[in-house]
Amino acid sequence: MPRHTRRRLTHNPPTTEQGLRWANDLPSEILSIIASESGSAACYVTLRRVCKGWGNALSMAPFPPLPSPQVPFLLVPPRGIDSTASCPLGYAYPLPFPVPSRTASFPLPQLQGTLGCICVGSSHGWLISLGRDSSLSLINPVTADSISLPHLSTMDNTVLSFDKDSSPQYHLRQNGKSFSQFSIVHRSVLSSDPVQDPGFTVLLFLSGLTNCCFTWRKGSTRWHQYLHEPFLVEDVVFVKGVFAAINWSINLAIFDFRNLETPLMIIYEDALFKVLPKEAFLVEAAGDLWLVLKLVKSGDCRMHRGAIQVFQIHMRGDVDGSREAEAIEIQSLTNCVLFVGHGSSVCVTVDQFPWLAPDTVYFTHFYTKLGKAQNIAHHGGVYKFTVSSKAARKAFTVGQPRYSVLWNCLRFHWVTPNLNRLNP
Known part of the structure; x- marks a missing residue:
């Protein structure tokens, strides 16, 4: 009877350096072509994070020609109040969303001067970052x-009262209320x-200040x-050379700062709606001003039909000076997609x-x-609403459950990738 001999097969996996040797030797021109063919700035950012060699090669190579505008990614704040060195500003969820899980996101790279900072705004692909000082x-x-922008401490102290000795956060006190770094910028x-x-x-609006902006x-x-x-x-957007803003009562206001010596504010006194929504958003769409109303309050787990309404705002001025909206x-929305x-x-x-x-x-x-254990968990998610059918469904869940204070203070922001570079 034949005797079978068992032999142990050994396998020596290549080291990390050997496994990435082909990647490090890939010419930057090839990497730039790959990023360009993808058509996505999010893919470009992902390629830069593959390894140090790719990051250096793509940083020195010319940026690939990508279509404009880009699909935005969602900037999600860190899990905890204190920012860490590995994730100073948060995590980015690129589109399309592969799976509704944590693996769909990637941390933003460590950017110089962002430790201890939070994101308080996003416009044209730029983040507005606020530090503890x-x-x-x-x-x-x-x-x-x-x-670099001027510190908040350069603002008029007759309106604002600062406590520079507060540690570790920078506070603003106004009308008997104290606003920390996480809520000072409205x-x-x-x-x-x-x-x-x-x-x-x-343009900045600070918390607690309703009669001035900066x-x-x-x-x-x-x-x-x-x-x-x-x-x-409630929200503000730049359209046709001016800033358009709405309040919680859905009154419309126009801020015109084209001449800083004589700025102009126009308030349309009549509210656009008699029923107050839970949240309202302004969107600039090819020069038009759109209004999106969210009719579901935070805390509701189910999203019902008609949770979102979209309107186009028309502003008119009469010869006697009266204005109507x-x-x-x-x-x-036909072929349009909104990220609000x-x-x-x-x-x-x-x-x-x-x-x-x-x-x-x-x-x-x-x-x-x-x-x-019967504990109430606070979650966040991104929902997708179809305007014509008025149907809503969850696109994905954001990260893991967090404390309710994080949902209220550390906001989410849509960020449109911007590959335009400043002159060296």
Whole structure:
């Protein structure tokens, strides 16, 4: 009877250096072509994170020609209050969403000067970053370019009272309330891309201040304060040379800062709607002003039909100086896709991104569920709403359950990847 001899097969896996040797030897021109063929800036960022060699090669190579605008990714704040060195500003969820899990996201790279900072706004692909010492910066998470802004401490102290000795956070006290680093900036937005428009304007609304806002332009060493009629801003967007804002009662206001010496504010007194929504968002779409109403309050787990309504706002002025605004409901977005968030809403068309479903609105929503041991867990997710059919479903769940204070203080932001670079 034949005897079979068992022989142990040994396998020596290649080391990390051997396994990545082919990657390190790949020419930067090939990497640039791969990124260009993908058509996605999110893919470009992912390629840079594969290994150090690819990151260095793509940083030195010219940026690939990518379509504009890009599909935005969702910036999710860190899990905890304290930012860490590995994840200073949060995690990015690129589109399309592969699976509704943690593996779908990737941490933003460590950017210089972002340790201890939080993101308080996103416009034209730039993040507005706030530090613990009241420092403000504009940061491009794709190119790593940054623009320093004046500290909040340069604002008029007759309006604001600062406590510089507070540790480890920077606080603002106004009308008997104390606002920490995580809630001091209520809304922040840019007028345009700082690379394409050196005369861009930064607009800030601070928490607790309803009768003033602050602007900054390149060359100024401090924030310019503008006093106006009481108006608690719910959302603000830049459209046709001016900033359009709405309050929680859905009154419309126009802020015109084209001449900083004589800024102008126009309030449309009549509310666009008599029923108050839970949240309201403004979107600039090819020069038009759209209004998105969210009719479901945070905490609700189920998303019912009609949770979202979309309107186009028409503003008219009469010869006698009276002004009127009208909101006309949009029954279908046709080939448009909206990503709505306060100060960071984006509109794209499916002509450039055919894999996107048209006539849809993506929005974030926070809800509570009964977890293990009968504990209430606070979750966040992104929902997809079809305007014509008024059907809503969850696109994916964001990360893991977090404390409710994180959902309220550390906001989500849509970020449109921007590959334009500042002049060296």
